[in-house]
Amino acid sequence: MASLQADPLQITGSSENATQSPKEGPQDISEDETITAKHDLSFYMIMFSLAVVVFFSAMDATIIVAAFPTISHELHGGDKYAWIANCFVLASTTVQPLIGQLANIFGRRNPMLISVSLFALGSGIAGGATNIAMLIAGRTLMGIGSGGIMVLTELIICDLVSLRERGKYLGLILGGSGLGVPLGPVIGGALAQANWRWVFYINLPVCAVTLALLVVFLRLRHTPEASWKLAFARIDYFGSFLFISSITSILLGLILGGTVFPWSSWRVVLPLVLGVAGWALFHVFEYSSWCKEPIIPPHIFGNSTTSTALILNFISGMLLEWTTFFLPVYFMGVLTTSPLKAGVDILPFTLFVVPCSVVSGALITIYGTYRPIHWTGFAIGAIAYAAWICFQLLVAGSIGLHMMSTLPAVLAPLPESDVAAALGTFAFLRVFGWVWGISIPSIVFNGQFNKNLSQIDNEALRATLVNGASYGYASQGFLLSLTKKEREQTVKVYAQAMKTVWQVAATFSAVAFFMVFLEKHVVLRTELNTAFGIEQKKKGGGAEV
Template sequence: MPHTQQEEVSPSDSMNQQQPSSTVVVDKPDQPAINSKTLDFWLIIFALCLIAFASSLDGSIIAIALPHISQELAAGDEYVWIANSFVLAQTVVQPPCAQLCNIFGRRHPMILAVVVFALGSAIAGAAKSTIVLISGRTVQGLGSGGILLMVELIICDIVPLRERPKYLGIVMSVSAIGAIVGPIVGGALAEANWRWMFYLNLPIAGIVLSVMVVFLRLRHDPVTWSVALSRIDWVGNFIFIASICAVLLGLIFGGTVYAWSSWKVILPITLGVIGWALFHLYEGSSLCKEPCVPSRLFHNRTSMGGFYIVFISSMLLQWVCFFWPVYFQAVRGASPMKAGVDFLPFMCFLIPGASVAGIALSKIGRYRRLHVAGFLMSTIGPGLNALLKERSHKAMWAGFQMIDAIGRALLLPTVLPAILASLSEADVASATGMYSFLRSFGYVWGISVPGIIFNNRINEISFSIADPVVRMGLQNGKAYQFASGAQVQSLQPSSRAQVIDVYLGALKVVWIAAAAVGASGLFAVAVEKHVPLRLELETQYGLEEEGAKKEPALPVSDEPEKEAV
């Protein structure tokens, strides 16, 4: 199989050519080899796409149906946990799951994750009380978190690094479709029988399990249970899960259940940050024999840049998805369904764009170019959104969405290969686990941060609303719920004009802040180095029938990577 070649120009050769005496690394990237894929391979890719679709669908399907479910089960204030328990469990499980994959291999954890996801779906579908439904959603989240990690990890195990962006783009596009259609499916099933929102996962899980059991045969060195249990980082995992749960609880409660200034929000976030610092100290100490998050992952400028990029790109994706509907409903008076239709330009460019970006990276092998372009458009797009007015032309807001969507699409499938390029194949599981965790963590921050900015700006400028009842209906975190098009349009003309101006003023600040966060991504790209994407599959976990080479782990170095020129 062809390799990426590097030629060193020695000092003596340079002198003979009357060039300065220095060593230059010249990169000659070969085209990725075109290998014929077996039927087993394509069945596995199909199963990964199917379960990624189901997992993403389940994350968004509850939104529209939640009021109906809450009323039927008399959920009261506990309704917030029907959605948030899923997010919490999905986020915290990923790095610990990555360590289990290193110990037990990939096949059994993947099958277990699908089984847990199906079990949670069955519990949630059969729930007769709120506490049972929340329990089912928590179990679902644990399975979904494992699935999100394992889908990407298995792709890393069955294709070389240079080819991974192409397949990551395909799977992520299918996953994005699940997130898009989730609210639509949820709304339709809520009117019929909301329990089928969860039962729908059971036949999908059955198909995926059938494929995985028969065709997912990956190489793995088995170990005894005593050895496996001794390798688990029990202390590190406990500190990690407790710390992240504390931070997430603060972020979930803040601005919804309690004010951001409440000690019930500040205390868990503070304790979580302290715990996070203790976790990293422990992981890097001699007390931890086999850390679940090795400190060497963060000793490399390219991987560090990549981890920051996935966090802020995920945050920005959630950011725009939550605040475009506010513009359409509160400012333009659209119904929720019409707002969803108006948001289609973003989604229609995001989904195919991710596939195209993955194929492009597999072709050219240069991720930094795609990251620069992605963040430029992710900065320009929200910046242009700040220009929108009540009567802005459709071509204007649709065009702005397209720019922003292309920027997001260029980043979706290209960040993980950049992180893995500078690390050993032995660190694929740990690095992918941290990547998946930061992506989910970014989604949570993508709701909290713009929410804080939006509500603070509303409080600052809502004095312009003459009617005190209407003004109080927007203040102190109530503006997002008030944004329903029908509610705004029902106001008196004078009050409606004032409310729309307030929403435009708050949204302008939200979009400018998003542009600033997007611009910070360019600094992260500047930190990255170009590292050639490996053309050979060097793993101990490849498909047995593909004869993946079982080689020792690649050396991990803290030295800066050599940039190809």
């Protein structure tokens, strides 16, 4: 029976611990043991720095939405909307598993500093863009930096606190990403009214302060390879190529489908088919003897609790984006509010997610169990979505409860040596869920809207709203320009389409609820056993290496 150390940050980072066999399970830790973590100034400064940069990194995924009309007008890029809006998500999603492997090879500190620097560099390029190509290049660099920031933030937290404590800190800091995504369009719209370039320049002082703090305080243990040649030889080059190219292909199909091209177009079908085939080939290669150190080790899927929690994480990310994207459509198309009021109306959802995420993490720390939180979160979501008039606080509570509480379930059955790879996979699936959280409800909404268009008598109006055009016309100005009869008919069609969108969301939430039964209760480790972590100073003042 392992005893709880007086200070969980007293790390036993020997090479033996760092190379624990993937087959080894977690140590047997008593559920009755209490947590008495003691943290110093470095710990809290690291946490503060991570919280700030995570918020701005997540916000930049959506900040361009409201600013795009202004940017498009000045840079003449109206037909490049899909690329400008989604190059950030493409770049940030595809690199995350590779970032996890690089953090194992080169440590956490340098990859984090490079990620923040790339994010700042991309922000500067995008803010100073004189054409669309320059803007896309800047946004892509920002995306790569953001992908690294998100993975490494979670990984650093896991290096600093025990598994039992992680939910609390992850909920507090990474809940900021759940806040940043929906606030992005609001902040972007406000900045664009003054000067759209500050949509990107605002990141520069934030990154400068964050980098300064991280350089001073982010002093983590790391045992480097004997030479750079040996370090670079560990990288899974071919697996990374297969993964990045196949996921990029899938994301391109999802992003372009139904917006730039119809779903039946070969320009959508071909990338999806090639992407799925490439993704399957990637997993075959990772499982083969040719791959010496996979970026996504196959054995992490061998445990039902880890596999189930990864799927729940995907569904959670999908439902977050699903709600964020379609609540404004509901407010404007069904309740006929203005875009400004729709932005205000979504605030209850936005502001309630983070506190609920923090509460879920605290509950895990106190009680050491995650399944009741998952059941509660997905059950509330199923009920709230099924009511189809989306009760914001209930949905926010649902997403907040399961948004970060799935990570302890992913990590609990795995040894600490698998944390980086598992976190890379976890972060990828969450953001991958964001993309599906737009694609699936969009397909449902378009299908239902087209199905019920016959209820609108005006043929010209039906032609205006068909095949996805209804998104752009879901506004108070357009609806009030119609006659009373036309407005009532159009709002009714919007309401019917939105009802189905919420019902499908309820179905996913219900499926997730029943999937929780596949999770097993695993005692959450209360000791910290890692080769990484804050350097412990010797009594003489030097750092312990």
